[in-house]
Amino acid sequence: MNLDALYSELTLKTKAKLVMVVLDGLGDIATREQNYLTPLEAATTPNLDAIAKDSAQGRMIPAAPGITPGSGPGHLGLFGYDPLEFQVGRGVIEALGLGMDLRPGDVCARANFATLDAKGIVTDRRAGRIPTETCERLVGLLAAKIKKIGDTEILIRAGKEHRFVVVFRGKGLEGPLTDADPNREGFPVPAVQARDENSAGQKKMAGLIADFYKAALPVLAGEKPANGFLMRGIAHQPHIPLFEDRYKLRPACLAVYPMYKGLAQLVGMKKMEGPQTISAQFERYLAEHDQYDFFFIHYKYTDKAGEDGNFAAKKKAIEDFDAALPILLRKKPDVLVVTGDHSTPCSLRGHSWHPQPVLLHSKASGSDKLERFTETGANLGSLGVFESRFLMRLMQANALMFDKFGA
């Protein structure tokens, strides 16, 4: 029997409140250089400590052993979707990251300004990393000139430096396509192609990209060095079963950064706009407590510090979160999870594959008799090492949302 179908069949509607706090990139590794402590272990976290003893702990594999996920797969896993089954194109992720309000059927492409020579050969794939202001000016020119191609609406948004995003909103469009990118200098920009020759939507989309190039290149012709561009990750939004249908929980997203709001929106969570700090996010949770059943609360600064290789900043980010935690606990949810979407070890200065620690606190979680929440402690916990796509199911179980399976 299909496991998702079984979970659905057993799901009961309850009044439980569930909260998942995601400290982005929380997981880390202990190294000699940091006296064998991770930032979570080095941090002073009296409020987390106070609930740790009455919690279960474990570690989660974000996608598959050894796989380092981006934010897309990392969060889809946390939301209970197999990130290998539900893949979100990079264009979509970029568009979400820029705060674009995508609709079902939109096809998104991430794009780079690039330098072309007289023969159309790519001589610099990043156009000398032009300043963001230049990018914004060029995108303004393109957007003013190209609003529609046939019946398809074109939305263009500038990103950082040479990066921008193009969204195609029309009927019968589909991805994925091959990239309009030679992947190295010295070659012309290849025409994109349908990945599936039998997909009419992909073929229509390939034609639109060609038309977009025809319309856009003349606009950039006099520019230096950004007289051309590359397009990659051309794909539509995946068809993802809605969170509320899947879990019988009304979901709300409390995130500050657009990317995470976008990912939550992909699965149908309601975005709460406004709060800019973790304290404000927790305050907003208190205010919205009765209107929703599930709250996804995203905190970015652990990941940022990890990417910078800044151990002290990561430790501080954890301590700041901990200091705000009592606000959340004023209306203690029935099930509280604190975890990351992946690890971002300071010593690696980037995302990694190391299973992230997870703490699950509920009346039914039992105690793993651990005095703190740490990577090393989580290794000893009753949840073991498991794939993050099961976290939602464990949260539902702890909310007593599942009927018994079989007699």
Next chain:
Amino acid sequence: MNLDALYSELTLKTKAKLVMVVLDGLGDIATREQNYLTPLEAATTPNLDAIAKDSAQGRMIPAAPGITPGSGPGHLGLFGYDPLEFQVGRGVIEALGLGMDLRPGDVCARANFATLDAKGIVTDRRAGRIPTETCERLVGLLAAKIKKIGDTEILIRAGKEHRFVVVFRGKGLEGPLTDADPNREGFPVPAVQARDENSAGQKKMAGLIADFYKAALPVLAGEKPANGFLMRGIAHQPHIPLFEDRYKLRPACLAVYPMYKGLAQLVGMKKMEGPQTISAQFERYLAEHDQYDFFFIHYKYTDKAGEDGNFAAKKKAIEDFDAALPILLRKKPDVLVVTGDHSTPCSLRGHSWHPQPVLLHSKASGSDKLERFTETGANLGSLGVFESRFLMRLMQANALMFDKFGA
């Protein structure tokens, strides 16, 4: 390659003796209220302790993460069958629980006496929970009147209060069917239907249920309040590969309660009748030692105490088991497993999804250097957290029953 086929191909016939002692609902959770001890941790278990240091430990997921299993899926997992693949209908489980001797092809339905008004509307789905004696009298009336429908034999057995079971034994019968139950008062009893429109066996069975209603309702017409009945979980026994063929082990079942004997019988274990206490079960094991290779020994009282929320009784049940253990150890099996079919935490007063602890003792198990067998210790064990359907394979491995895979 199919994993079961690989296991079969590698299986060697040996003279090893394997014993699986199932303390039903053994697993529990540590809570503040019980000073952070589980019943297993609070119990005095000198005999278990004596083998713990020379054992491997771990925790088992009975069906899937977060899923709370009934006894059926719980035991099928222990016997090495994926409980999601081999599902046992509720009618079958009820019939087994009442000690009915099922045969392959039998279709079973669990039934409730109910109250109908003059128009056939269900006014009480449980007929006011009539006493068991009334149920037995009514079942006697039905059984006397309805022995056959066409070429199909009808077996009816009373359960507790308003519950009874009907078994249809004939040719070409199949389930599952939809329920003859409106699931709430105020509606008539719906006619059952084949779940698969293309199944001739299900269609024949749906006709038999209709005929059974026609024959049975007149018998109950003058009764108050039990003048009608509902039928649910109508299904046949699943086709399960026989235990002996699958593992090359001659299996014996030493259980006291009919349900567990029935589940063992489903996979072809030989039921040993007689012993009513764990000491007597262990004595019987000694007597039967040479006739069988695998012994499933079931102990119910841990689950009972857990369902009652009675911590002291669960602790005592574990201590009683431990006190009897030396009898078993007089003929120490080559592989001894002590585990549960699922957890039944006292604080939840029912089955749960928490992985149950498992202890595996053999000359090849190695030592996890744990002084006792407990949930918290099992978190640290070398077996890790795994699905219970692999336990049989680990037992076989420890019995040195598997040839090497590949060169």
